[in-house]
Amino acid sequence: MTDLTAQERPGRDRITDIWGARTPFAAGEAWPDRVDEYLIDGVEADQVQNWVRGACLLCSNGCGLEVAVIDGRMVGMRGRADDRINHGRLGPKGLYGWQGEQEGRLTRPLIRRDGRLVETDWETAMGAIVERSKALLETKGPLSHGFYTSGQLTIEEYYTLCVIGKAGIGTPHMDGNTRLCTATASAAFQETFGSDGQFSSYTDIDSCDAIFLFGHNVAETQTVLWARMLDRLDGPNPPQLVCVDPRRTRVAERATVHLPIRNGTNLALMNALVHELITLDAVDHDYVDAHTVGFDDLARATSDATPEWAAEICGVPAEDIRRAAHIFASGERVVSTCSMGFYQSHQATAASCQVNNLHLLRGMLGRPGAGVLQMNGQPSAENNREAGCGAALPGFRNFENAEHVRELAALWNVDPLVIPAWSPPTNAMTMFRYAEEGSIGLLWIAGTNPAVSMPNLARIRSTLAGEQCFVVVSDGYLNETAELADVVLPTALWAEKTGTFTNVDRTVHLQEKAVDPPGEARTDLEIWVDYARRLGLKDKDGAPLLTWDTPEAAFEGWKACSAGRPCDYSGLTYEMLHERGGIQWPVNAEHPDGTERLYTDAEFPTHPDYCETYGHNLTTGTPVDRMTYLADHPDGRAVLKTVPYEPAYETPDEEYPFRLTTGRTVYHFHTRTKTKRAPQLQDAAPSAWIELSEPDALALGIREGDIVRVTSRRGHVDAPARVSHIRQGVVFAPWHYGSDAETAANELTVTAWDPVSKQPEFKVAAVAVQKLRDGDGPSPAPTITASAPVSKDDPWHGETNAAPPPSDAIASNSADVGSADGGR
Amino acid sequence: MRLPAHLAMLGDAERSLALTHRAVTSEHAADADVVLACARFARQCDERAQAVDAFAAERYPLKGETFNPLVAPDFGRAEGDSIGLLRDLAALHQFATRVQVTWEHVEQAGHGLHDRGLIALASRGFGDLDVQVKWVKHRMKNEAAQALIATG
Numbered sequence A: 001m002t003d004l005t006a007q008e009r010p011g012r013d014r015i016t017d018i019w020g021a022r023t024p025f026a027a028g029e030a031w032p033d034r035v036d037e038y039l040i041d042g043v044e045a046d047q048v049q050n051w052v053r054g055a056c057l058l059c060s061n062g063c064g065l066e067v068a069v070i071d072g073r074m075v076g077m078r079g080r081a082d083d084r085i086n087h088g089r090l091g092p093k094g095l096y097g098w099q100g101e102q103e104g105r106l107t108r109p110l111i112r113r114d115g116r117l118v119e120t121d122w123e124t125a126m127g128a129i130v131e132r133s134k135a136l137l138e139t140k141g142p143l144s145h146g147f148y149t150s151g152q153l154t155i156e157e158y159y160t161l162c163v164i165g166k167a168g169i170g171t172p173h174m175d176g177n178t179r180l181c182t183a184t185a186s187a188a189f190q191e192t193f194g195s196d197g198q199f200s201s202y203t204d205i206d207s208c209d210a211i212f213l214f215g216h217n218v219a220e221t222q223t224v225l226w227a228r229m230l231d232r233l234d235g236p237n238p239p240q241l242v243c244v245d246p247r248r249t250r251v252a253e254r255a256t257v258h259l260p261i262r263n264g265t266n267l268a269l270m271n272a273l274v275h276e277l278i279t280l281d282a283v284d285h286d287y288v289d290a291h292t293v294g295f296d297d298l299a300r301a302t303s304d305a306t307p308e309w310a311a312e313i314c315g316v317p318a319e320d321i322r323r324a325a326h327i328f329a330s331g332e333r334v335v336s337t338c339s340m341g342f343y344q345s346h347q348a349t350a351a352s353c354q355v356n357n358l359h360l361l362r363g364m365l366g367r368p369g370a371g372v373l374q375m376n377g378q379p380s381a382e383n384n385r386e387a388g389c390g391a392a393l394p395g396f397r398n399f400e401n402a403e404h405v406r407e408l409a410a411l412w413n414v415d416p417l418v419i420p421a422w423s424p425p426t427n428a429m430t431m432f433r434y435a436e437e438g439s440i441g442l443l444w445i446a447g448t449n450p451a452v453s454m455p456n457l458a459r460i461r462s463t464l465a466g467e468q469c470f471v472v473v474s475d476g477y478l479n480e481t482a483e484l485a486d487v488v489l490p491t492a493l494w495a496e497k498t499g500t501f502t503n504v505d506r507t508v509h510l511q512e513k514a515v516d517p518p519g520e521a522r523t524d525l526e527i528w529v530d531y532a533r534r535l536g537l538k539d540k541d542g543a544p545l546l547t548w549d550t551p552e553a554a555f556e557g558w559k560a561c562s563a564g565r566p567c568d569y570s571g572l573t574y575e576m577l578h579e580r581g582g583i584q585w586p587v588n589a590e591h592p593d594g595t596e597r598l599y600t601d602a603e604f605p606t607h608p609d610y611c612e613t614y615g616h617n618l619t620t621g622t623p624v625d626r627m628t629y630l631a632d633h634p635d636g637r638a639v640l641k642t643v644p645y646e647p648a649y650e651t652p653d654e655e656y657p658f659r660l661t662t663g664r665t666v667y668h669f670h671t672r673t674k675t676k677r678a679p680q681l682q683d684a685a686p687s688a689w690i691e692l693s694e695p696d697a698l699a700l701g702i703r704e705g706d707i708v709r710v711t712s713r714r715g716h717v718d719a720p721a722r723v724s725h726i727r728q729g730v731v732f733a734p735w736h737y738g739s740d741a742e743t744a745a746n747e748l749t750v751t752a753w754d755p756v757s758k759q760p761e762f763k764v765a766a767v768a769v770q771k772l773r774d775g776d777g778p779s780p781a782p783t784i785t786a787s788a789p790v791s792k793d794d795p796w797h798g799e800t801n802a803a804p805p806p807s808d809a810i811a812s813n814s815a816d817v818g819s820a821d822g823g824r
Numbered sequence B: 001m002r003l004p005a006h007l008a009m010l011g012d013a014e015r016s017l018a019l020t021h022r023a024v025t026s027e028h029a030a031d032a033d034v035v036l037a038c039a040r041f042a043r044q045c046d047e048r049a050q051a052v053d054a055f056a057a058e059r060y061p062l063k064g065e066t067f068n069p070l071v072a073p074d075f076g077r078a079e080g081d082s083i084g085l086l087r088d089l090a091a092l093h094q095f096a097t098r099v100q101v102t103w104e105h106v107e108q109a110g111h112g113l114h115d116r117g118l119i120a121l122a123s124r125g126f127g128d129l130d131v132q133v134k135w136v137k138h139r140m141k142n143e144a145a146q147a148l149i150a151t152g
């Protein structure tokens, strides 16, 4: 690491230099350190009183960092050089986003009186919640309660709520907004490997010879991971890069092959790639025979999926599909990542399973440089999945396995009948439906903003505002959802509390409390412990159900619950995490220092007594029953499966001729609750825009910056146009700007989801575009990311203009306009 | 031979099943997953109806005898809430099962006639209906507790 002066410090400007200086490295070498640091103006490093350890909580990367504190106030951040995830680097959100916690916070509880939210005290607020809770439990029973949480809480908080909901109240209605960002990652792992759990490692990037990014705009969604890839790309023996994305992202610009497919056609492409591998016989038959089931069915299901067939559907040349398949077929060490472009679509699980299948066919997993990273959107999405706060039992247990349920009942000392295992846990979309009809009479929303992030917002808002359901919101801010609540509880945010969370490659970090929360704000853990006590939740011997009230004690509870399961935390301690930074689970007696990658012995968690699921029909989502599952004898072998491609729920027609996709920009997180309060980030992307291609803009008489209206069957948004390199026929809207109904992209999206993961379809809706009026300058869209404007200086510009493809034409890598899409 | 009348009845039954699925989608528009699944199932029913009609016209044309149609159960007058959905799904389940069994009978006849084409057609039809029936059953299972306890 070089010693630099304050002015030269890397990371002083991560707005215009998003990925920072390159530190190239060759395959097999360690990624060099580069420490990024930002301190607010007027503060120098030697003035900092405390550097408090933790990790960034603004995307699923989870970069290790230290929080600079002076006089009880956060004044800056610096990356931890010894952390395995980032080796010191921080991206724009990591460096600047924390400032958003210092503005506009809720400091006192609020309660609705005569239609208005007014300040109150904790006693009154909690009293009102518990009174409603008790009344509903008496009259309607446990199914009257729903808990909708976040991908941003700590393990300790998730697990505490899991015990309240699943062992105390006994409701199946628990889900997280992880449903929107990561449900498909979980579902794809479960379908293929029998259990959730990322098996690869970020270090696989360090030695791979090819990287495939499927619907993953990593350059904007996990900037530090992209920096790692860039350093490989700029080093000796760089990997080949294949990018599947309808937008021309920065990833696409570096790609060996860019497949800017029509959004909504992922599975057609994936079936063709699998078809090609099988046709080329680039299959490791020994591996497949020994470690998988379903090869013959997979071969049959993809036998007609030729590159020519897929090219028609996807709108890319068959030759490019072949090139991509060839790169996969000839690679020795391939890493694939898969993200929102795949997850937020109608055949999301099937398409993501095909990514797993590519690797299984080639035996390309469980060794350095070879693996799959099914990405998460949010920072602690993984923990919501693991700790049973979402639609799953904790520890990746199988709700259809009576023994797993009994195990939990013994751990919690409750009657197994209390644990809601009689049907699949309820997903978020269904929970909101029940809240709409009032059969869920108390909906508790913690740390998330569904009034902006869910599909079909008008419906969600009227559900939350209605009398039929009592809505509790715990949040750091009075966001759009909180404004509709009956009771609002002010919560402590990141670095204002101690707790653990796990990133996308199973790396667990401990965030230590750096500063006090503002005013009367409390941690979600304190709030739920208080709720459980007030509600009088007991175990079967009459003792209090929750046996903890501190984060560390809650962590001990979680360790006991995770022991023996794939996500085994039993060997981890706060002390280890403090000393060493990120450590990958499982950590137990067998792996006391953590585990870099899983499935090194090709032994998969599909054994019927161990697996998390028996799988689903990928077309309908119907669960496979145990007997059918047993008949296939997976017993430690992975399951190869796919289904035929079907068109998206809504495809363009004469009235709505464009394909809408939604996504995010590098400078914001989720609904911007935090990032809009961080000046550097807000200034970099202050308001909404609509991206469309140059040929489409020309045809519609739209110029850069003109105000346009995008209309779907459900609503419209108005925003300035960015004429970008997006694929012709596709329109992109960032979904961060929902505070104003005029610019909330989710006003446009369909209420539809993947049948298995139940992840909403945010990536395809049919829309119309019209110009409303002239603009008065360029749109506010960032200019150095996927939303870069078409410009005369751009080397691709001439080619694009020379032969603009008609919207249904085939878009080639060299002459087209795609760019990648990231997602949440 | 009574197979021609049976096949004609089956084609009509698939069309009635398609209508039944469509009735569910319009009655329960708020349940997006039901709408999407039933709309897909309805399309598949229409396709199977065409397939069986075409096969029968070529190989087993009607010779005069017809069977009484399979009548879809009373349908679509339930409320659009959870309990209404549960009732409608139960009716759908009953009818889809009936159609599935009808395909099974055809498959048996195909074996008896050594007719590979008929066996293949019927076995596909039976398998497709199996997917539908399982989905409906699973969806009812998900809905039952909520409908019976938490509504009303």
Ligand code: SF4
Residues within 6 Å of the ligand: A056, A057, A058, A059, A060, A061, A062, A063, A086, A089, A090, A091, A092, A093, A094, A095, A221, A222, A223, A224, A225
């Ligand atoms: S990449 Fe993600 S975790 Fe790392 S600093 Fe940026 S926002 Fe934070």
